[in-house]
Amino acid sequence: MNLDRPCSDILTEAWQRYAFANDAGPYLLIPQAILQPRDEQEVQAILAASKIKRIPVCFRAGGTSLSGQSVTDGWLVDIGRHWRSIEPVDAGQSVRVQPGAIGGLVNAHLKSFGRKIGPDPSSINSAMIGGMLSNNSSGMCCGVVHNAYHTLESIRFILPDGSLWDTSRADEASRFRTEKPHLCTELTAIRQAILDDPELLDKIRLKYQQKNTVGYSLNAFVDYQEPLDILSHLLIGAEGTLAFISQAVLKTLPDLPEKATALGFFADAHSACDIIPELIGIQADAVEFMDRASLESIRNLEGTPAELPLRLSEHEKLMGLLFEFQAADKDALAHKLENFRTRCQPHLKPLSPIAFTQNKKEQANLWKLRKGMYPAVAAMRARGEAAILEDITFPLPRLADAILALQEMFRKHQYANGIIFGHAKDGNLHFVISQPMASPQDTDKYARLIDDMVDLVVHRFDGALKSEHGTGRNMAPFVQTEWGTHAVELMRRLKNAVDPDGLLNPDVILTTKPKLHLENIKDLPIVEDVVDKCVECGACEPRCPSRDFTLSPRQRIVLRRARQRLIAQGRTELAKQLDIDYEFAGKQSCATDGLCALDCPVAINTGDLIKQLRKETNTPGSKKIASQLASSFGLAERAVGASLMLGRTASSIMGAKAMQGLTKGLSSVFSGFPQWHQGLEGQNESIDKSLLSKFDECDLVYWPTCMSRMMHGTSAALVCVADRAGVALHIPKDAIGRCCGQAFSSKGFPDSALAKQSELIDAMWLWSDRGARPIVMDLGSCTAFITQGLADLDP
The missing domain is CATH 3.30.70.2190 (Alpha-Beta Plaits)
Structure with missing residues (x-):
């Protein structure tokens, strides 16, 4: 095994490490490297190398966790890149999932069966199964009964020693007892210690009747007797501190219509x-x-x-x-x-x-x-302030008094902007405050608030310090405050038995540092106004076309903030290097299609940031070329279309690999020569004009976007589908040469973009007979861009 390359995909450049450093929580650590394993063998190699090199490992899926459990200064193992399999089982009664599958996509796969998974966190469209299991996610409707713990059917996992276990196998419990006698003995002993302590036993039973994700899931010792069953359920809510979950089968629920x-x-x-x-x-x-x-x-x-x-x-x-x-x-x-x-x-x-x-x-x-x-509170906060979201549980009979006590706590600590909301039937409240985190005084204010919150929740109301967001680093110093000495001793015995080297996510859940929650707090330096409201939640990432290529929208913003921090620290050389790497990874590879804004809780279009940065570096010469291209767009369109047709013809004769090799070679000799890509393969399809209608007979006016006109396939398919559906389409004769302006706007040429957009809007007014007939387009980003242009028109 190569200790320096335990898996095939390892990211070590500064821009990559800083881009992946941030998650949705309030803490910031810079990883030594980002490892992206493709299979279980590579995970086993990572764990083995971690043990030899004494480097901590943190597994991360979607990076939507809020308590600091998915940041590290060791190896950050990115599971969201390759582990995305979703497989409904037994007509959707269960679903087999890998940890990189997005929760919302799992439900999309189950929709045709009228089923859904139990956990329903508000971040379900960006949160991934790995995090949902590791945090024991619940949500608005699922309560306790249908959370990740209670809907687990089977689980496949790798322990720190590299051993692989799968509870779906009939003989796995027996094999576990045979091959892991010491661990089985310790799990059984911990269980017995709980059963022999009536006070702790009652506390466990009571606390897990309500939402609670503080510490390890001690209810597993009460609910199960078989050591493998105990351990497999302890992994739910363990926040990656005990094992790597490679697959799980979850029981599903009816999706009531x-x-x-x-x-x-x-x-x-x-x-x-x-x-x-x-x-x-x-x-x-x-x-x-x-x-x-x-x-x-x-x-x-x-x-x-x-x-x-x-x-x-x-x-x-x-x-x-x-x-x-x-x-x-x-x-x-x-x-x-x-x-x-x-x-x-x-x-x-x-x-x-x-x-x-x-x-x-x-x-x-x-x-x-x-x-x-x-989002509303996050959007109203001042630039540079962090939005802090806490997550607590109170006994239901005392919920009203707890709400009043929280409001009094806000007044005491001068948080005039604090709001309280939550899942009332579970006694689960969230509160949001905002404040800067840049100075010691800011940290002291936050520390006083947390101390009072802990006292209020634990001592005054006998509640839980974390309901569904996980312990993380945020509440690790207070686990003993909530659970007591004996329970924490048993938790430490568990951690030592499973992870004796302490290399899986150290300081998460259990820590010896009483002020850990105040260490490595993430500040949010002011960068560009268009993105300063970003809370780094990651909701934007699933839609981003470049997230698996270079950077996601969150990461583009994160790197702008990282650059500003480095400058403030006097580390200007590293800041300059980030600028150099950002040129392609951040600027050139961004599609600027605005899709990120659709799911952003504060409606940030990161593409606007990139357009702004591109505009700043555009020269007078490039602006002139853009203007000339806009005025002769029809000619350019025909030239590109002809080139693509020629390339496809050549590729069909030579073969795709030969075509790619030839153009790559030419590119190395002639700078800027375009390289052929497999995504350009396809038939030179053209629209069957016999399927089109005259204007006075059409149901819809169809304007093929310039991308579709040059690539052909989408336009031909849309016309064919419309014909089968009995929808009469009409394409205007002067559609060619028109552009919504998105292509120019995305490159930082707003004047040329506005000219093309205005030209198209005028044409559409005529095509639609002054708005009498609807117009359909075939590309979402272009539709959004022209719609915004219409919205910006003077009444």
Whole structure:
């Protein structure tokens, strides 16, 4: 084994290490290298090399964790790159997944079966299965019963010693006892120690009736007797400190199609919280709480209920509840709503009658408002401030008092912008505050807040310091405060038995450093105004075309901030090197299509940053060339199209590999000569014009984008599909030579972009008979760009 290359893909350049350093949490460590294993053998090699070289290992999937569990100054093992397999099993009753599969895509694979996975975190469209298992994710609807722990069917994992285990195999438990006698003995002994301690046993049973991700999942010792079963469930919520999870089979749930949703307003916390037990009793699927400050944060968002401003003006202690009932059919839903009317409504004290909606658009809007609270606060924070999201659990009977206590804590520590919201039926609250993290005074203020929060949650309300976000580095110093000395001693015995070298994610969950939560706190230096609101959550990454090629949108922003930190530290040479590497990795390889903004919680279009940077470096000569190209775009389009047709013809004769080799050789001799790529392969398809209609007979006017006109395939396919669907399309005769302007804008030539965009808008006005007929386009980024251009027009 090559100790310096335990896997085939290793990233060691400074720009790569700094790009991968950040996750969604509040801590920052710079890894020594990023390793991207392709299979289990390479993971085993990484673990072996880590042991010999004494380098810590941290596994990361989506990087959406919030408690500091996916950052390291050792080896960062990126699992999101290659481990993306999703396989529904037994008609979707279960699903076999690898750790790099995105949760939302898993549900997309299950949708045709009417199923979904249990965990439903708000980050499900960017969070990956590896993190969801390692953090024991839950969410808005799944509660405790359907979290990752309780929906685990089987798991495949690699221990620090390199041994591979798969609980789906019938004889695996027996093999585990035979080959791991010491570990089995220790797991059994820890279990017995818990059973012999009635106080701890009761505490475990009580704490896991509610959401709790502080420390290891000690309930595994109570729920299971077989050592392999105990260990496999301990891995859920272990945050990568015990093993590498290479695959899991999860039990799925019905994705109930019928829903009724309502948002109610209440005069104070008690009148809102008093009804929650009744809602749980009639099986409300979701009950979401919002305090006055969180409601204030969304008052100006599109779709906000008309009565909200009035309620805010009338009630200083206003609270909101968003609740939803779900059912398999309309009759079952009607039964649930009748239960609500007869059992809950008499006890409700809303400020106005509760009105349920079954309109999917209205429901989506209500959930958008609920999910928009964190982004709203994040967007309002001052430049350079961090948005800090905490995650705590309180006993349900004391939830209202806990909310009032948290609000008092905000006032004490002068966090005027703090908001509270959360999953009320689980007693799970999130609060968001914002503050700078650049000075010792900032850190001291944060430290005082955390100390008071720990005292409030643990000693005053007997709650949990982390409900669903994991312990991480953030709460590691306080695990003993919550669990007590004996429980933490048993956790340490577990860690030492499984990972005796302590190289898997050290200091995460368990630490000996009482101030670990205040070390390596990430500041957010001011860079460019267009991206300063970024919270580094990673929601943008799945849509990015270049994320597996060079950088994701988050990483492009992260490197701008890293550069600024280095300059502030006087490390100007390294900052200059980042600038050099950023030229291609950050600027040239960005598609600037704006897709990242669609999922960004604060609506950042990282492409705007890249356009701005490109514009700054464009010369007068390049601007002139862009202007000339814009004015003769039709000629350029025909030339490119002809070149592609010639290239495809040559490739079909020579073979793709020979064509690639030839153009690569020519490129090495003639600088700038284009290289042939397999993505350019295909037939020289042209549109079957017999399938098109005259303007006065068409249903839609179709404008093929310039990319489609040059590549041909998409346009031909769209026309064919429309014909089969009975939709009559008309393509204007003067479509050729038109461009939405995106190509020029993306390269930092706004004047040329505006000229082409305006030209196209004028043409579309005529093509559509002054707006009488709809126009369809075939490329999302171009559609978005021209739509924005229309929105910017003067009324």
